Amino acid sequence: MVAADPATRAVFGNDLAVRAASGLVLVVLAAVALWLGGTAFWLLLMAGALAMQYEWAGLVGRTERRRLSMLALMAPLSMLSPFADGPGFLALGFIIGGAFFIAAVDRSARLAIGVFYCGIPVLALLYLREQENGLLLAFWTMATVWATDIGAYFAGRSIGGPKIAPTISPSKTWAGLAGGMIASLLLAMGLHANADLPFMLVMASAPLAVLAQMGDFLESWMKRQAGVKDSGNLIPGHGGVLDRVDGLVPVAQVVALVVAVNAVSALG
Secondary structure, three states, X not given: OOOOOHHHXXXXXXXHHHHHHHHHHHHHHHHHHHHHOHHHHHHHHHHHHHHHHHHHHHXXXXXXXXXXXXXXXXXXXXXXXXXXOOOOHHHHHHHHHHHHHHHHHHOOHHHHHHHHHHXXXXXXXXXXXXXXXXXXXXHHHHHHHHHHHHHHHHHHHHHOOOEOXXXXXXXXXXXXXXXXXXXHHHHHHHHHHXXXXXXXXXXXXXXXXXXXXXXXXXXXXXXXXXXOOOOOOOEOOOEOHHHHHOOHXXXXXXXXXXXXXXXXXXXX
C-alpha cells in the first residue's frame, strides 16, 4: 500500500476534524432531546423533517414549491405533537393526505414522495420513544445508524478495496460496509450487556446496518440525478440534513414496524 502524501493526509485530517466536531454536536443534541422525550424530541424531529423537505425539493428540481411542500408536511408533523394526537393512525392519515395534496398541486409524484420520506421516520421514532422501553429502543435505532456510519467511514478509509456501486457512490466500499456492520453489532452487544437490549435486536443490528447503507445509496443516487455533491450545506463536514439521516430513514421505519407487529402479536 502506497502511503498518502502530506497534502492528502492534511486534507483527510481536516475533513475528519470537521466531521467529528459537527457530528458530536448533532449526537449530543439528539441524545439530549431523546432523553427528555415529549415536546423536546418532537421539536427536534419536526425541525429536521422540515429541513429534509426543503432539501428534497431541491434534489427533485422543485425549488419553487419548497414552501408549499413544507407547509403540507407541517400539518402531519403538528398532529404528531404531544399536544395533539401523537404518533398514531390519524397522523399517518395526515401524512398520506399531505402527499396527495402536493401530488395534485404539483402534478408530479417526485415532490409528494418527499412528504412520505420526511414524515414517516418522524412518526416511527416518536412511536418507538413512546414504548415501555422507548428510550432504549429509540436510542438503539439511532445509534445503530451512527455506529454504521462511523464504522463504514473508518474501515473504508483505512482498508479501501473494491467499490460496491461506483457509479452511484464512488466512496462506498465492501470493506466499509463490513466495518459498519461490525460496529453496529458491537454497539448492540454493549447495549445488551449493559442495558438489557433484547438479543433479538442484537441479531438485527447487522442487517439494519445494511439497510442504512441502502438508504445512503438511495440519496447518493438522487444527488447524482440532481448533479450535486451534497443535499445542502447546513452541517459542516456532512452537507445537508438528508446527507446525515439518509440511513436513519429506512431503519427507523423497519424497527417501528417490527415493534408494532410484535405488540399486535402479543395482544393476540
